[in-house]
Amino acid sequence: MAGATESTLVSEDTTETEAVAAGAVGLAAVLFALSLAAMFELVTITDPVAGVPMVALLGGLLVLLGLAVIGFGVGSRLGYVATNPRPTAGLVASAAFALIWFVVGGLVASQTLGLGTAGWVVASLVTGGVGFAVSALPREDIGSTLPAGALAAFAGLVFLTGVIGPSWVWDLGWEQQASFNAEFTIPVLTGFCSLLVGWAAAKAYGGFGARGRHIGAYVLVYLNALSIIAVLFLLVAFTVLKGLPGLFNGFAFGAGAGPEVTLVGVTFSLPLSWPFVMNGVALLNDVNGVLPAIAGTIWLVIGAVLFAVPLGVGAAVFITEYADRGRFTQVVEIATNGLWSTPSIVFGLFGLAFLVPRLGNQKSLLAGMLTLGFMLLPLVVITSRESMLAVPDEYRDASAALGVTKWQTIRSIVLPAALPGIITGIILGVGRIAGETAPILLTMSGSVAPPGSQTVDVLGGFQFQSAPPFVTNPELMQATSALPYQLYSLITAGVGQSSNIGAIDEFRWATALILLVVVLGFYAVGIATRYYFRSKLQHE
Amino acid sequence: MSETRQTADDAQATTDSEPGGASPGTGQPLEVTSGETRERTREEWVEHEFEGEAKLSVSDLDVYYGDDHALKGVSMEIPENSVTALIGPSGCGKSTFLRCLNRMNDRIKAARIDGSVQLEGEEIYQEGVNLVELRKRVGMVFQSPNPFPKSIADNISYGPRKHGDLDTGLLANLLGRSDDDAVDELVEHSLRQAALWDEVQDRLDDNALGLSGGQQQRLCIARALATDPEVLLMDEPASALDPIATSKIEDLVHDLAEEYTVVIVTHNMQQAARISDQTAVFLTGGELVEYGDTDQVFEDPQSQRVEDYISGKFG
Ligand SMILES: Nc1ncnc2c1ncn2[C@@H]1O[C@H](COP(=O)(O)OP(=O)(O)OP(=O)(O)O)[C@@H](O)[C@H]1O
Ligand SMILES: [Mg+2]
Numbered sequence: 001m002a003g004a005t006e007s008t009l010v011s012e013d014t015t016e017t018e019a020v021a022a023g024a025v026g027l028a029a030v031l032f033a034l035s036l037a038a039m040f041e042l043v044t045i046t047d048p049v050a051g052v053p054m055v056a057l058l059g060g061l062l063v064l065l066g067l068a069v070i071g072f073g074v075g076s077r078l079g080y081v082a083t084n085p086r087p088t089a090g091l092v093a094s095a096a097f098a099l100i101w102f103v104v105g106g107l108v109a110s111q112t113l114g115l116g117t118a119g120w121v122v123a124s125l126v127t128g129g130v131g132f133a134v135s136a137l138p139r140e141d142i143g144s145t146l147p148a149g150a151l152a153a154f155a156g157l158v159f160l161t162g163v164i165g166p167s168w169v170w171d172l173g174w175e176q177q178a179s180f181n182a183e184f185t186i187p188v189l190t191g192f193c194s195l196l197v198g199w200a201a202a203k204a205y206g207g208f209g210a211r212g213r214h215i216g217a218y219v220l221v222y223l224n225a226l227s228i229i230a231v232l233f234l235l236v237a238f239t240v241l242k243g244l245p246g247l248f249n250g251f252a253f254g255a256g257a258g259p260e261v262t263l264v265g266v267t268f269s270l271p272l273s274w275p276f277v278m279n280g281v282a283l284l285n286d287v288n289g290v291l292p293a294i295a296g297t298i299w300l301v302i303g304a305v306l307f308a309v310p311l312g313v314g315a316a317v318f319i320t321e322y323a324d325r326g327r328f329t330q331v332v333e334i335a336t337n338g339l340w341s342t343p344s345i346v347f348g349l350f351g352l353a354f355l356v357p358r359l360g361n362q363k364s365l366l367a368g369m370l371t372l373g374f375m376l377l378p379l380v381v382i383t384s385r386e387s388m389l390a391v392p393d394e395y396r397d398a399s400a401a402l403g404v405t406k407w408q409t410i411r412s413i414v415l416p417a418a419l420p421g422i423i424t425g426i427i428l429g430v431g432r433i434a435g436e437t438a439p440i441l442l443t444m445s446g447s448v449a450p451p452g453s454q455t456v457d458v459l460g461g462f463q464f465q466s467a468p469p470f471v472t473n474p475e476l477m478q479a480t481s482a483l484p485y486q487l488y489s490l491i492t493a494g495v496g497q498s499s500n501i502g503a504i505d506e507f508r509w510a511t512a513l514i515l516l517v518v519v520l521g522f523y524a525v526g527i528a529t530r531y532y533f534r535s536k537l538q539h540e
Numbered sequence: 541m542s543e544t545r546q547t548a549d550d551a552q553a554t555t556d557s558e559p560g561g562a563s564p565g566t567g568q569p570l571e572v573t574s575g576e577t578r579e580r581t582r583e584e585w586v587e588h589e590f591e592g593e594a595k596l597s598v599s600d601l602d603v604y605y606g607d608d609h610a611l612k613g614v615s616m617e618i619p620e621n622s623v624t625a626l627i628g629p630s631g632c633g634k635s636t637f638l639r640c641l642n643r644m645n646d647r648i649k650a651a652r653i654d655g656s657v658q659l660e661g662e663e664i665y666q667e668g669v670n671l672v673e674l675r676k677r678v679g680m681v682f683q684s685p686n687p688f689p690k691s692i693a694d695n696i697s698y699g700p701r702k703h704g705d706l707d708t709g710l711l712a713n714l715l716g717r718s719d720d721d722a723v724d725e726l727v728e729h730s731l732r733q734a735a736l737w738d739e740v741q742d743r744l745d746d747n748a749l750g751l752s753g754g755q756q757q758r759l760c761i762a763r764a765l766a767t768d769p770e771v772l773l774m775d776e777p778a779s780a781l782d783p784i785a786t787s788k789i790e791d792l793v794h795d796l797a798e799e800y801t802v803v804i805v806t807h808n809m810q811q812a813a814r815i816s817d818q819t820a821v822f823l824t825g826g827e828l829v830e831y832g833d834t835d836q837v838f839e840d841p842q843s844q845r846v847e848d849y850i851s852g853k854f855g
Contacts, residue, residue: 394686398760401644402699402767403676412702417689537689538747 017072017081021205024068025219028198031061032223033230035191038183040234045186046166055166055182058190059159065197066153072204073145077138084209089143094136097147100196101131104151111170112163140208144216148200152193159186195223236516243513246506250275250287276510280452290511292450293486296365297518299458300444300482301434303369304376309426311373312380313415319381320388321410333385339378347375348439356443359477365456366476368444372433379429380422387421388414420534427526434519437484446479448489456480483515585842586616586831588818593660595620595771595801596641601655603636603645603826610636611826614655623797625812625834626805628822629849634805635683637822638773641803642678643671659771676703679769681777683805685756687748687763692740695748695759696727699767726766734762735788754780761789772796774804778811790815809850813838821846 037043038054045054052060076083088094105127110120135143158164170180202219206212252273259270259278279289319329351371359367391414399409446454461475490508594617603611611633618624626634636645643664645651657664664674687695700706706719706726727744731737736758740751748759757780764772774793778786793815796802806812812819813834820831823845830837830846841847 392686394682394684395688397644397647398682398686398688398763399698399702400647400671401642401675401680401682402702402763403672403674403679403769404699404702405672408702412698413688536747538749 017075018205020068021072021201024065024201025198025205027061027065028194028201029223031058031065031194032191032198032227034058035187035194036227036230038187039191041183045183053166055159055186058186059156062152062156062190062193063160065194065201066149066151066156069145069149069152069197069200069204072201073142073149076141076204076208083141083207084211085140086209087139088137089135089140091136093144094132097135098128098132100151101147102128104154144203144208145200148196152197155189155193195220198223239509239513239516242509246503246510247276247513249506277514280454281449282451288449288507289452290483290486290514291452292455293481293483293511294514294518295455296480296482297434297515299365299456300368300372301430301522303365304372304433305426305430307370307373308376308380312377313384313422316381316384316388317410320385321406321414336378336381340382344375344436345438347371348442350374351439351443362477363444363446363479364477365444365480368440368482371439371443372436375436375439376429376433379425383425383428384418384422387418390421391417416533417537420530420537423526423530423533427523427530430522430526431519434522435484435515437488440482440485441488444479444482445485445489446481448493449486450481454480483511483518487511487515586828588617588832590619590818593620594618595660597658598640599656601640601653601657603633603640604652605648605650609826614828616820616828616831618801618803619818620801621797621799622817623793623802623804623815625816625819626803626822627807627809627812627819629824632822632824633826634822635775636826638680638775638803638805641771641773642675642680644680646671676767677769678771678773679764679767680773681761681764681775683775685753685760687751687756687759689747689749691745692748692751692759693723693727693744695763696730696766697723699763700726703767730762730766733765733792734758735785735792736762754782754785757781758785758789769800771801771803774802776805776807779807786811809838821849823849
């Protein structure tokens with residue numbers, strides 16, 4: 001019987017068909033990458049590639065791939081290719097194909113042919129039914145290649161014939177004037193179809209059956225993961241590219257290039273001048289900068305972490321190690337989870353209504369730190385508790401059996417073992433609070449574009465006195481800015497208010513880039529710490 | 541009392557026949573068959589006469605895990621400076637009994653303990669017992685090795701440091717009172733005792749989780765020794781060891797008995813016979829069936845079931 005080869009323990013050398021199938025998978029991957037690139041406008045769909053417009057190239061490749069995939073299926077069914085297909089492609093695949101073809105039929109009937117509601121419903125049902133039947137009824141090799149290949153070939157033809165060309169627009173006819181244009185539609189369709197044929201080709205490569213399904217799933221998962229990473233990378237790259245010009249405006253490097261500083265009584269010029277991170281905003285500045293906001297963000301995060309981590313870890317130690325499991329711990333758990341999902345503006349309002357009046361009745365860095373600390377607290381409690389629960393009881397038993405007290409056990413065994421998890425929690429939390437705008441707006445914000453003189457200097461701000469409270473720090477009580485807030489206010493302030501700042505767009509992107517760098521810097525510190533503590537717990 | 545001990549030959553015939561059946565030819569009903577039996581334990585089987593003081597005396601100890609009655613009315617006296625072996629089939633309550641001796645069962649939520657255990661005449665199951673102090677005096681080696689995720693040296697020095705016997709903290713270092721040398725000495729001594737020193741002396745700062753199962757087992761023995769307890773409870777300390785390491789551990793146990801009281805669980809009869817002064821046999825159901833001088837228990841057991849167990853007929 002066709003395809004009914006003996007399953008062998010050791011695969012033979014790659015056959016020709018396998019090579020072709022692998023080529024098809026590769027081509028689908030390339031097509032997928034192209035569609036991603038087109039989506040982010042790295043390539044334009046009208047640009048000619050080797051004399052052919054991009055749309056035509058995409059269409060041609062889709063047709064080619066679609067036919068190739070159908071060819072594999074039919075070849076396998078007729079016995080030209082040795083495979084191990086199952087009797088059917090399976091319910092999930094069939095349902096997916098039914099849905100896809102239902103949509104295709106409906107769109108073609110209603111948009112291209114202009115049929116009324118009854119018309120397109122019937123057409124949809126027919127194409128959906130055919131899609132289902134073709135994938136569910138025949139053997140797996142036909143069932144999983146034919147509907148996928150046909151779709152790709154169809155989409156390719158639509159592009160090739162110009163039914164959906166570069167100037168195509170689908171006006172949805174809504175009040176909001178929503179419409180799909182070709183720049184968006186063509187990449188999306190291409191990406192989708194290439195995933196589908198890539199999957200089918202991968203199944204063919206694996207000879208269908210269990211191995212084919214494994215490889216098909218692998219290709220899908222792999223392409224998805226790659227695309228997610230690619231999107232992340234693009235996002236960062238986009239910010240970096242947009243931000244770099246503003247960031248390095250007036251940057252100079254060399255002996256005596258920078259401003260003069262006095263350290264331990266010695267005055268010297270820094271060998272580096274970087275106005276964007278060394279200046280504030282002032283009329284007389286050649287290049288304006290965001291130094292106050294950088295300092296504000298960094299101190300904000302440090303303050304919030306210093307406030308939240310000891311409290312949070314302490315609370316977690318209590319509810320995990322000391323409190324009996326029961327109603328009380330359950331309530332605490334639910335409450336902390338709820339607090340973590342509370343919107344930040346609510347925390348901001350709490351800070352404004354509760355903290356600000358008690359801290360000198362003005363917005364201040366300290367109020368911002370505490371507000372963000374309260375935001376961070378639940379996450380620290382949750383992750384600390386989880387990672388302490390994950391510490392095996394054997395360690396606690398072993399320690400108890402050595403005659404060591406509970407507190408010493410917690411300090412020397414449980415906490416070190418839980419530390420990597422706790423740090424992960426802090427990293428996640430810092431990522432959130434460092435980018436928070438609303439609470440800062442309500443509790444800490446000063447002027448929209450603070451001058452360099454408003455940079456907080458927390459360390460230098462401590463003042464000692466003989467009367468209580470002995471130590472004061474006016475810097476902490478000052479209103480100041482932070483990067484996300486500055487970005488927000490620059491965007492909302494409009495041109496008038498920020499006329500001091502020359503190229504406002506450059507300035508904004510550079511601010512965004514600095515924010516990204518600061519947050520990633522905190523990440524790097526956190527990850528390095530975690531790595532250090534984890535390596536102490538593990539053996540290589 | 542209807543049960544009488546049968547001769548070895550009778551017993552042989554017994555176990556060959558069907559459980560509860562009659563001996564062919566005689567028609568005499570037989571009492572003893574396989575593990576399940578109608579034999580009743582007798583008080584005098586668990587009486588053990590010895591000279592000197594009892595280090596631990598257990599009386600009428602019952603342990604329940606929820607509804608599960610895991611130990612039934614166990615009473616025994618464990619003499620000072622000796623080795624006591626606990627043997628018995630899997631699941632008969634040996635580990636449970638051992639955990640009662642340093643109140644580690646308190647840590648199991650489901651466990652309920654009735655009865656009395658006295659350490660040098662002092663009741664350990666009473667109000668106001670300092671568990672930390674108790675466990676310092678009664679150390680334990682667990683059935684499954686459980687080293688801390690720390691370096692080998694830190695594992696050993698952990699107990700003494702937390703007890704405050706050794707101080708290697710930053711402050712001690714600054715004040716020049718650090719016990720670093722004493723720590724090194726203790727680590728080496730304990731590891732040598734547990735026959736592990738030669739294998740690990742070059743990697744004392746490596747993580748203990750990187751040791752093999754048998755090495756971890758010996759590390760746990762060394763860790764327990766380092767805290768210098770008076771009583772050492774060992775739950776199958778040689779289960780994962782090769783014959784050479786096993787014999788070293790046996791020598792260690794033998795040496796320890798000069799100053800310490802060792803209670804050791806083992807599944808290895810020969811080992812029990814070799815190293816122990818007295819042996820307690822637990823049988824299925826959580827009963828202490830026989831307890832006495834090791835030679836007597838192995839050569840001339842009073843209980844038929846114990847004899848069957850020792851000769852490998854069940855369990
Ligand atoms: N933590 C526990 N919770 C509930 N039941 C337990 C627990 N520990 C032991 N038991 C039960 O108590 C009985 C005795 O167990 P124990 O561990 O003392 O046996 P053992 O003699 O040490 O066996 P082995 O030789 O296999 O180690 C068993 O039936 C077991 O199921
Ligand atoms: Mg056990």
